[in-house]
Amino acid sequence: MRIGEAVALPYYLLLSRSITHAQRMSRILERAGITARFFRPPMGLTDRGCSYAVRVQPEYYPAAMDWLQNEQLLPMRVFYVNRDGTFNEVSFYQ
Numbered sequence: 287m288r289i290g291e292a293v294a295l296p297y298y299l300l301l302s303r304s305i306t307h308a309q310r311m312s313r314i315l316e317r318a319g320i321t322a323r324f325f326r327p328p329m330g331l332t333d334r335g336c337s338y339a340v341r342v343q344p345e346y347y348p349a350a351m352d353w354l355q356n357e358q359l360l361p362m363r364v365f366y367v368n369r370d371g372t373f374n375e376v377s378f379y380q
Contacts, residue, residue, distance in 0.1 A: 294369050298347045298376070300340040300354075300361035301332055308338035311359055318353045320346045331365060331373065351378060 302308040308324035315322035320342065327339035340361070342350045354360050364376040 294371065296344055296369055297367050298342045298344060298350075299327060299331070299365045299367060299373075300342060300350070301327055301363040301365070302338050302340065303362055304336050305338050307359070308340050311340045311354060311361065314353055314357050314359060315340070315342065315346075315350050318349070320350050320353070322350065328373075332363070337362070 300311060302311060302324070305324070312322045312324045322340050322342055324338050324340045327337055331337075331339070344366075351360075351364075360378070364378055365373045366376050367373055
């Protein structure tokens with residue numbers, strides 16, 4: 287790696303069915319001390335035009351899912367985004 291070169295860090299994308307769902311997930315996680323920003327997901331991850339995604343760092347993913355399950359606000363789908371930018375869907379229990 288050269289000096290000044292950007293490093294892509296892996297993260298999880300929690301897909302939501304709407305902006306309201308994403309806002310609620312983000313708010314719950316932020317209150318729990320987990321940084322969770324929401325935004326439009328990359329093309330191809332969803333066939334729903336109104337979907338949004340919440341980004342969570344890998345070290346906080348287990349706690350984030352516990353918080354969301356306790357609040358009965360689980361995402362529709364979850365993807366792990368690798369350093370190279372590829373997406374892998376993650377199975378989780380509902």
